[in-house]
Amino acid sequence: MRDHLVEQDDLFHHELLEAGRWVTTDFHALPYTATLKEAAEFFLSAKQNEVAIVDQHQRYLGELSVAMVMKAAVQGVSLEETIEQYYDSSVKPLAYNEILSDISLMSKTSVPVVDRDNVLIGMLTKNNIQDGFSQIYQKLQLLENTAEWFHVSFDNIYEGIVVVDEHGYVKMINKAYSSYLGVERDWAIGQHIINVIDATRLHIVLQTGIPEHNQVQFLKGQEVVAHRIPIWKNNKIIGGIGILVFRGVSELYHIFDKIQELHNQTGLKTLSIVQPKPKEEPITFNDVIGESKSIIHSKNMARRAAASPATILITGESGVGKEIFTKAIHSISSYKDGPFISVNCSSIPEQLLESELFGYEEGAFTGSRKKGKPGKFLLAHKGTIFLDEIGDMPLEMQAKILRVLQEREVEPVGATKPISVDFRLIAATNRPLHEMVEENKFREDLYYRLNVIPIYIPPLRERKEDIPLLIGHYMKSICQKHHIPIKDISKETVMAMMNYEWKGNIRELVNALERLITLVDGNCIYYDDFKRYFLDSNLPKEKIEANLQDTANKISNLNSLEKVKQNHEKELYLRIIQEENGNKTKAANRLGISRATLYNKLKGFKNEVYKKIDNRIKD
Ligand SMILES: Nc1ncnc2c1ncn2[C@@H]1O[C@H](COP(=O)(O)OP(=O)(O)OP(=O)(O)O)[C@@H](O)[C@H]1O
Numbered sequence: 001m002r003d004h005l006v007e008q009d010d011l012f013h014h015e016l017l018e019a020g021r022w023v024t025t026d027f028h029a030l031p032y033t034a035t036l037k038e039a040a041e042f043f044l045s046a047k048q049n050e051v052a053i054v055d056q057h058q059r060y061l062g063e064l065s066v067a068m069v070m071k072a073a074v075q076g077v078s079l080e081e082t083i084e085q086y087y088d089s090s091v092k093p094l095a096y097n098e099i100l101s102d103i104s105l106m107s108k109t110s111v112p113v114v115d116r117d118n119v120l121i122g123m124l125t126k127n128n129i130q131d132g133f134s135q136i137y138q139k140l141q142l143l144e145n146t147a148e149w150f151h152v153s154f155d156n157i158y159e160g161i162v163v164v165d166e167h168g169y170v171k172m173i174n175k176a177y178s179s180y181l182g183v184e185r186d187w188a189i190g191q192h193i194i195n196v197i198d199a200t201r202l203h204i205v206l207q208t209g210i211p212e213h214n215q216v217q218f219l220k221g222q223e224v225v226a227h228r229i230p231i232w233k234n235n236k237i238i239g240g241i242g243i244l245v246f247r248g249v250s251e252l253y254h255i256f257d258k259i260q261e262l263h264n265q266t267g268l269k270t271l272s273i274v275q276p277k278p279k280e281e282p283i284t285f286n287d288v289i290g291e292s293k294s295i296i297h298s299k300n301m302a303r304r305a306a307a308s309p310a311t312i313l314i315t316g317e318s319g320v321g322k323e324i325f326t327k328a329i330h331s332i333s334s335y336k337d338g339p340f341i342s343v344n345c346s347s348i349p350e351q352l353l354e355s356e357l358f359g360y361e362e363g364a365f366t367g368s369r370k371k372g373k374p375g376k377f378l379l380a381h382k383g384t385i386f387l388d389e390i391g392d393m394p395l396e397m398q399a400k401i402l403r404v405l406q407e408r409e410v411e412p413v414g415a416t417k418p419i420s421v422d423f424r425l426i427a428a429t430n431r432p433l434h435e436m437v438e439e440n441k442f443r444e445d446l447y448y449r450l451n452v453i454p455i456y457i458p459p460l461r462e463r464k465e466d467i468p469l470l471i472g473h474y475m476k477s478i479c480q481k482h483h484i485p486i487k488d489i490s491k492e493t494v495m496a497m498m499n500y501e502w503k504g505n506i507r508e509l510v511n512a513l514e515r516l517i518t519l520v521d522g523n524c525i526y527y528d529d530f531k532r533y534f535l536d537s538n539l540p541k542e543k544i545e546a547n548l549q550d551t552a553n554k555i556s557n558l559n560s561l562e563k564v565k566q567n568h569e570k571e572l573y574l575r576i577i578q579e580e581n582g583n584k585t586k587a588a589n590r591l592g593i594s595r596a597t598l599y600n601k602l603k604g605f606k607n608e609v610y611k612k613i614d615n616r617i618k619d
Pocket residue numbers: 287288289290316317318319320321322323324325388430506507510
């Protein structure tokens with residue numbers, strides 16, 4: 001089912017009846033500068049009794065007939081004179097938008113038709129009018145049949161359907177819905193939806209423009225599932241459709257889930273059947289929100305790519321959804337029962353990348369970590385390995401990745417023989433790899449190995465129609481995450497968000513929503529809130545404090561990340577310095593850094609660790 005409806009073009013346009021649509025454009029007109037002689041010759045050769053006269057811009061001036069030319073000749077006027085004095089300027093043309101049924105040609109074979117600037121666009125003949133009527137008749141018949149089919153389906157469908165206009169007044173309601181509600185259809189049509197359906201939200205969906213699916217609603221003493229879909233036309237909401245679902249196995253599961261959720265939320269006694277749920281739901285294409293042409297294209301490409309084991313290269317700006325796509329591909333690929341291993345190539349220090357990716361054998365290093373460690377490729381055996389930010393991978397490591405892709409085996413540091421591995425590689429980057437190849441910053445052979453199936457994910461600014469869907473999805477999930485009732489959002493805010501350039505793409509949009517949901521006190525986010533808390537970032541004192549706390553939490557998370565990185569580094573430095581018997585110059589050479597940098601690094605380490613290293617250092 002589509003998430004929002006865009007009204008189809010009318011089968012029957014008003015323009016269909018306009019004269020301008022049916023005129024013959026293959027016609028002759030005479031300029032007012034023509035002579036009587038030229039006019040006479042024209043009548044003889046064209047075998048017609050009248051001709052339209054135009055100025056140099058093809059604007060209609062009047063009509064000249066054979067009788068007028070003959071009258072001038074009889075009066076002894078020289079035929080070399082121009083027709084300017086002799087045509088009849090009182091003969092009025094038809095306007096292009098005159099309606100066929102209002103036109104009568106009387107005794108004439110054709111009449112001139114002009115556009116709104118009085119430019120002659122054609123001649124309307126009796127045949128033209130007949131053609132017009134016969135085509136309109138056929139269209140009308142088609143419409144009648146379509147309407148009949150539509151009404152039969154509408155009334156025989158098991159689901160309840162109600163259609164409202166942009167103000168929430170009922171335009172149509174089917175039998176299933178009206179009899180479920182116990183109301184007369186004739187009464188319901190023309191009523192506001194809130195008078196017809198208890199606790200409806202269809203009028204709210206008209207405000208927000210955000211579709212709502214699988215919502216549990218308590219109606220007529222029973223819990224039912226409702227869908228509410230806005231209808232858009234020319235970027236405006238022109239109405240909405242409400243659907244009530246009574247049957248369908250998959251829908252029943254949804255109903256069950258929703259009811260269970262509702263019971264849990266309201267503290268009611270839970271139902272006796274408990275559906276087993278996996279601990280962590282895998283991400284699938286259902287989680288990849290978007291119905292724009294471009295995202296559907298990317299999703300189709302990704303679905304097709306998932307069916308083969310070939311390497312995939314996903315490109316697109318930061319935050320467009322490269323990782324979520326990768327997970328969705330994994331979820332339907334033949335590797336879905338295996339692990340999903342994600343590696344961010346830019347966040348691992350260069351010196352550690354090799355051991356992270358390929359692992360190391362027990363005893364490979366003489367440092368503190370004695371035991372061996374499997375690398376990411378080995379961990380991804382029978383699953384998917386996701387190399388994010390592959391454009392940031394050092395050239396030396398690119399050669400090693402290429403070898404793994406060619407040989408399908410990895411050699412952990414310190415190992416004597418390679419281990420074969422079976423994995424699907426998905427790489428992603430927001431950098432222009434092709435240009436990097438030309439600049440010798442990325443290996444050409446690896447580029448072609450990775451680019452077997454390229455998938456491009458367009459930035460959010462090129463698919464603004466996805467913004468309301470994303471807002472709807474994340475409003476719900478963020479509120480659920482914070483255990484707060486689901487908030488509404490005004491149509492103006494949604495429109496402002498659609499017009500905003502999300503440079504950080506969906507990640508930025510999600511962060512903005514999270515911020516608004518937590519900062520706005522009421523249960524609806526209005527444009528003013530968006531302006532205040534996002535566009536202007538002009539936060540009141542207490543909110544600034546809350547934000548600072550939030551930032552502090554983020555920083556502390558960052559710090560712990562930094563700590564992990566530092567520990568890796570410490571381990572490496574410890575090992576190299578030890579292997580070089582504490583000689584810092586040699587150690588710095590091996591690490592590919594200057595002696596001064598090594599000193600600085602050592603100073604930066606925590607005291608106790610520094611001490612540990614210190615007693616192994618010789619100057
Ligand atoms: N189509 C989508 N539907 C729902 N959520 C999405 C969609 N695309 C992205 N997101 C969400 O936006 C955020 C960023 O997405 P993701 O990490 O996949 O982007 P990315 O392109 O990999 O970013 P980066 O290049 O910075 O790593 C995530 O929270 C993700 O769940």
